[in-house]
Amino acid sequence: MDNTQNTTHFDAMLKQSLENSQMPVPTGVWETIGSSLGSQAIVATKIASLKLILLKSVAGLIISSAIGFGIYQLLPEKVIVPKTIVSKNGSFSPKETISLDTFFEASNDQPKNFNSISKKPAKDTALRLIQNKTAAVQSTVLGQGLVNLPTNHQEIIKLTAETLPTEKYSEVKNKKPATQENTAQPYNNVVFPEPANVFTPDGDGINDNFYIVVENEKSFNLQIFDEQGKKVFESNDKNKFWDGTNSLTGEICKPGVYIYTYYYELNSGFKKKDRSRLTLY
Amino acid sequence: MSPTEVRNKNLIAGCIAKDPKSQKSLFDIFAPTMYAICYRYAKNPDQAKDLLQDGFIKAFTKLSEFKFEGSFEGWLKRIFINHSLEYIRKEMRKPDMVKVEEVHNLASDSFQFHNLDSKKIMAQIQKLPTGYRTVINLFIIEGYSHKEIANLLGISENTSKTQLHKGRQMLQKMITKDYH
Numbered sequence: 001m002d003n004t005q006n007t008t009h010f011d012a013m014l015k016q017s018l019e020n021s022q023m024p025v026p027t028g029v030w031e032t033i034g035s036s037l038g039s040q041a042i043v044a045t046k047i048a049s050l051k052l053i054l055l056k057s058v059a060g061l062i063i064s065s066a067i068g069f070g071i072y073q074l075l076p077e078k079v080i081v082p083k084t085i086v087s088k089n090g091s092f093s094p095k096e097t098i099s100l101d102t103f104f105e106a107s108n109d110q111p112k113n114f115n116s117i118s119k120k121p122a123k124d125t126a127l128r129l130i131q132n133k134t135a136a137v138q139s140t141v142l143g144q145g146l147v148n149l150p151t152n153h154q155e156i157i158k159l160t161a162e163t164l165p166t167e168k169y170s171e172v173k174n175k176k177p178a179t180q181e182n183t184a185q186p187y188n189n190v191v192f193p194e195p196a197n198v199f200t201p202d203g204d205g206i207n208d209n210f211y212i213v214v215e216n217e218k219s220f221n222l223q224i225f226d227e228q229g230k231k232v233f234e235s236n237d238k239n240k241f242w243d244g245t246n247s248l249t250g251e252i253c254k255p256g257v258y259i260y261t262y263y264y265e266l267n268s269g270f271k272k273k274d275r276s277r278l279t280l281y
Numbered sequence: 282m283s284p285t286e287v288r289n290k291n292l293i294a295g296c297i298a299k300d301p302k303s304q305k306s307l308f309d310i311f312a313p314t315m316y317a318i319c320y321r322y323a324k325n326p327d328q329a330k331d332l333l334q335d336g337f338i339k340a341f342t343k344l345s346e347f348k349f350e351g352s353f354e355g356w357l358k359r360i361f362i363n364h365s366l367e368y369i370r371k372e373m374r375k376p377d378m379v380k381v382e383e384v385h386n387l388a389s390d391s392f393q394f395h396n397l398d399s400k401k402i403m404a405q406i407q408k409l410p411t412g413y414r415t416v417i418n419l420f421i422i423e424g425y426s427h428k429e430i431a432n433l434l435g436i437s438e439n440t441s442k443t444q445l446h447k448g449r450q451m452l453q454k455m456i457t458k459d460y461h
Contacts, residue, residue, distance in 0.1 A: 010453060011421045017399040018406075018422050022313035023320055026330050030308055057343045280440060 006193050131263075199277045201244030207240030210278060221261040226253065238264075244280060255280050297345050311354065315361050321406045321418055322365035324372075329407075332368060336361045344402060361388045362423065366433055372411050405455045413448025422447050 199210045212222055217238065224233040224242055232246045232253055245252050261275040284289075292310075295303025308386055315334050322327035340360050347356055384446070415434065419425040420441070425433070427441040 015404060018321060021399045023317040023319045024314040025316050029330060029334055032334050033308065036338050037341055148283050
């Protein structure tokens with residue numbers, strides 16, 4: 001037998017004996033494969049469920065923002081912030097207007113219309129301005145709930161400058177000519193004047209107490225913190241004024257900057273939440 | 282379609298649907314053949330077991346790519362061979378492959394056996410250096426050409442031929458020794 005034949009013979013035999021041979025599979029192989037496949041399946045389902053959650057949340061986000069935008073578009077009034085009510089030399093700009101609602105209190109159950117509420121005195125400082133006989137307020141109904149304040153009365157200017165320094169007032173989006181019907185409408189979106197940002201508890205009767213001006217509220221909360229973020233005052237009652245003492249320790253607070261946050265909800269459902277700083281002298 | 286093909290088709294569909302019963306049946310049917318393939322490519326039984334495991338996991342994930350053209354067993358075999366080769370290519374970078382000279386002038390004794398015990402040969406093939414073993418597997422059993430082998434393993438055709446020649450001699454020697 002020569003070499004080539006030998007080789008061919010060997011190759012053929014080798015191929016024949018090995019090509020379709022089978023061998024008993026060692027134990028444990030399937031267990032490993034099965035568990036690997038199982039975990040792959042679990043991972044796949046996890047990924048699928050995560051994708052679903054993501055999809056759902058994106059859809060939810062889109063829907064809620066669409067609803068939000070719709071409500072925003074439907075709202076009849078917008079709250080805008082006039083640049084200044086009180087100019088630096090202490091006089092009113094005649095063009096500035098503030099909401100009538102700021103100055104009148106409506107009883108809880110009565111419909112808020114101009115005639116009824118205008119007769120009822122309110123506690124807040126702003127109302128006092130109007131009722132001050134010496135102040136000769138010549139309020140003029142301009143449009144829906146808007147009053148034009150006089151321009152040249154010192155006391156009003158002084159008081160208002162103290163009480164209403166920096167301020168957001170509601171202003172009716174579309175000014176209409178003054179009519180009785182307009183003024184008789186109830187107002188739902190009332191923004192009260194910002195509280196004073198200067199606070200002098202020295203007993204002179206001016207800015208001795210710090211409080212938030214709000215009427216007709218359903219719920220109310222005021223918190224005041226010092227510069228270190230420690231709470232010095234908290235109240236759920238708008239009539240509880242801060243007199244400059246730490247309500248927890250009873251100590252008199254040091255002069256400085258204090259942060260206050262407040263929240264209220266009116267009977268009409270209008271809510272406001274804000275924070276700002278005030279200076280204690 | 283033959284009954285085997287129908288059975289395979291059903292099993293494949295089941296496996297794609299991740300049905301554990303189908304997966305187990307498919308494994309039970311093909312594992313012995315595939316294990317034999319892995320065994321003759323591997324350098325020891327442990328490696329063969331690893332190749333079998335990983336090969337099946339690979340096969341299950343690739344099952345949806347099977348287009349029902351040609352035999353399923355042939356397709357599966359190719360997966361295992363390719364998987365084994367991937368393994369071996371890493372191994373071939375090690376100097377193992379040239380540990381050859383010792384068998385150099387082994388006389389090719391005339392080979393007179395007409396039946397070979399496949400189990401014994403399997404064990405002997407595993408003892409061959411990886412290069413010899415792989416080329417013998419690919420050339421003699423799988424029927425690849427030297428050109429194809431050269432491409433698959435990233436070696437030259439001549440290397441493939443030399444490896445085959447030397448591997449064959451070594452294996453013959455081992456078998457002859459075993460029989461005497």
